[in-house]
Amino acid sequence: MSELGEDLILIVDDNANNLQVLFKTLAVLDAKVLVAKGGLQALVTVEKRKPSLILLDIMMPDKDGYEVCAELKENEETKDIPIIFLSALGQVQDKVKGLDLGAVDFITKPFQAEEVVSRVKTQLRLKRLSESLKDKNALLEAELKKVQYLGEEAKREMSGPLLGSSDSLNLLQEKIEHSGVMAKPLMLLSKPGCGEGAVAREIHQASRFSERAFVQVNCALLYQNHADVLKSDNELIEKFDLARGGCLYFEQLNKLALDKQETIVDYIKAHWSTDGKEDGLVIFHANRDYGKNELHAGLLDFLCENVVQIPRLHERSADIGDIAHYYAQKYALKLSKTIDGISEASVKNLEQYSWPGDLNELENLIEREVFKTDIQILEISRQSLEGQQTIGAYQLDGMLGDGGMGEVWCGMHQLLARPAAIKLIKNLDSKLLSKDNLTQRFHREAKSTANLQSPHTVTLYDYGVTDLGEFYYVMELLDGLSLGELIKHFGPLQPSRALYLMKQACRSLAEAHDLGMVHRDIKPDNLFIAKLGAEYDFLKILDFGIVSNSQAEDIDLTKGQPIGTPSFMAPETAMGKELTGLADIYSLACTFYMALTGEHVFDAPTPMAVMLKHIQDEAPNIQEVAKFDTPKGFADVLMSCMDKEPANRPSSALDLYQRLDKLENEWGCQEAQDWWVSHVDLDKNEKFSKTMSENFKTMLIDSE
Structure with a gap:
C-alpha cells in the first residue's frame, strides 16, 4: 500500500494510447492510478509518491524499462515495489532478463484486459501480505527485544543474593x-x-x-x-x-x-x-x-x-558486604542519589547481626538507609541494627508474611512494650488519584476503621505514613490461625462450631455496616480464630484497613476490576454494582459453606468463570455436600444468605445474627477449649503461635 494507505498503481509507457487503454483497464480496481510518459518521468514520480505497484514498458526512448527497473531495485527505499513488465518484447530471453532484474511478472503486448487485472490483483494481494508480515515481524522483533531486556534486568535484579x-x-x-x-x-x-x-x-x-x-x-x-x-x-x-x-x-x-x-x-x-x-x-x-x-x-x-x-544469610556472613553494596547501588540509582560505598565499621556491624529476616530484611534496611542518608558513604550503627527498623513508635521484630500489596511485620511499642502486627501497604497506586488524594483517603478510612469497637474486629492501634511514603496500619497481634488455615490443616468444621464462629463474624459486620462500611473481601483467610486470654475460638475479622465507602474510588484504584476473591464474591460485586452490607453477608455464607464442605461453592477454569457462576448458578444445597450432617435450620439460613437477589437475603448482619442465635447449638466455650488443648498447644507449638494470615492481601481480579 502507498504512503497514504491506499493502493497506488503507476503506469509507465511512452505511448499515450497505451496509457489510455491501461488506465481504463485498471478503472475496475479500487485503486488510484498514476501515469508516467517515459522512464525519466517514472523515476521522478516514484521519488515523490511511492506506488504499491508499477506496470512498466521496456522500449522507451529516454530510459528503457530495464534501466528503470535496475535503478529502482538498487534504491533501498524502492527496491520492494513490485514491478510488472508490460511489453511487445516476447522472447524468452527478454522475460528472463526482466525477471532477473527483480520484476515479479511479465505480460506480453497485445494483452487481454482480464489477464492484466487478474495479475495486478494478485501482486497487490501479495504486496499487502508481505507488508503485513513485515509489520508482524517488526512487532515480534520489538517484543523479543523487550523480553530479552526484561530477562537481562531480571537476571541483574536476581544476581544480588548470590x-x-x-x-x-x-x-x-x-x-x-x-x-x-x-x-x-x-x-x-x-x-x-x-x-x-x-x-x-x-x-x-x-x-x-x-x-x-x-x-x-x-x-x-x-x-x-x-x-x-x-x-x-x-x-x-x-x-x-x-x-x-x-x-x-x-x-x-x-x-x-x-x-x-x-x-x-x-x-x-x-x-x-x-x-x-x-x-x-x-x-x-x-x-x-x-x-x-x-x-x-x-x-x-x-x-x-x-x-x-x-x-541463611547469617550462615554466609562473609558475603553480606558484597550484597549490601549491591543493594546500596540499586537503591541509589532508584532514588537518584550518589552512594560511593558502605563504611568498614558498618559492614562489620552487618556481618555480626543475626538477620532473622534474611535477605529481605537486609534489602529493606539498605533501602531505608539510602533514603535517609545525605552523605555518600552509608553509616549503619549497631544500635540501628539491634533496634532494627522502626515505624512510628513501633520497633519491627520480624516479618510475619507478605503479599501483593505489602508486608505484615511483628512489632513492639517502644514505650508501652505492647506487641503488635504492622501492615505496610507498599504497592497501592492509582493513575487517576493523586498522591495527596490517596493520602487523604487513607487517613479517612483509617479513622473510620479506628471507630470500630466490636471485639470481633481486629483492633487498630495506630496508622501513618513512613519516610518512604508507605501507608501502614498497626493492629493487635493475635495468637491463633485463620479459618483458611484451620480448614487446610484440620479439615471441614462440625456445623455446631461453624455456627458458633459465624455468629461472631455477624457481630463484627453489623457494627461496620451501621457505619456505612462494606468489607468487600470476606473469606476464610480474613477470619482469624484466636485464643484471647482464657477464651478460645474467638473470631476476629481482619483487613478492614482498605475498606472504602466509595465504589467509584475502588474501581479507580483497581483499574476497573472488582475488589474481592472470586470464590466468595457476591453477584452484585462481580457485576460492578454499588455495594451494601448484603454483599458481605453473601461472602460470609460462601466462607462458611467452604468451612462445612472443604470445597468452594463454585469451581471453574478461570476467576471470571467463577464470578459468572456466582451471578447465574444456584449453589448446591449445603445439606447435600457438607461433610457432617447439617441441621435444616442452619442450612436454610446459610442458603438464604446466598440468594442472587440481595433483597431476599437476611436484611442485615444483625438480622442474620438473630436468626442464627435462635438455633440450638452444642458448641460453646468448653468445647472450644477442649479442641484447642487437644489439637493446638500454643505454648509448645510455635507453628500457629503469634501469626497473622500469610494471605493477608486483598486479591485484585486478574483479567489476563
Missing part, C-alpha cells in the same frame, strides 16, 4: 552447576527470603533448557484461590505449556494442599517427557522447616533426594 565468596556460597554454586547439568526435578529448601528465586534462575541458566522461558508459579496464591490445580485451572496448564523446553518453578510448595501436590507430580510424570527425556526443568521450593504434613511423600520419592539446601 554475590560473595564464602565457603557456603561456593558450595551452593557447585550444587547449582551440578543441578543444571543433571537437569532433573529438584527441591530447593530454604527459609523464605534467602534468595531461592535467584538460585532457581541460576540453575535454569546452567541447564540445557536455558534458552527457553523461566515460568514461576506461586503456590501460596494457588492455595488462596483454592483452585483445583490441573482440572479447573487452565491458567496453570498454560504455564506448563509456556515452560515446555524451559523451566517451571513452583515457589512455596509447602503452602499447597497435599492432594494438589500429588496431582502436579502425576501430571509431570504423564505429560512432561518425550522419548524418556524431560521436556523441561522442574524446580520446587519449600520452607526448609516444613511440617510433617506439608510435603507429599510421593513428591519426595519422585525427587529421589535431589535436594539443594540454601543457606
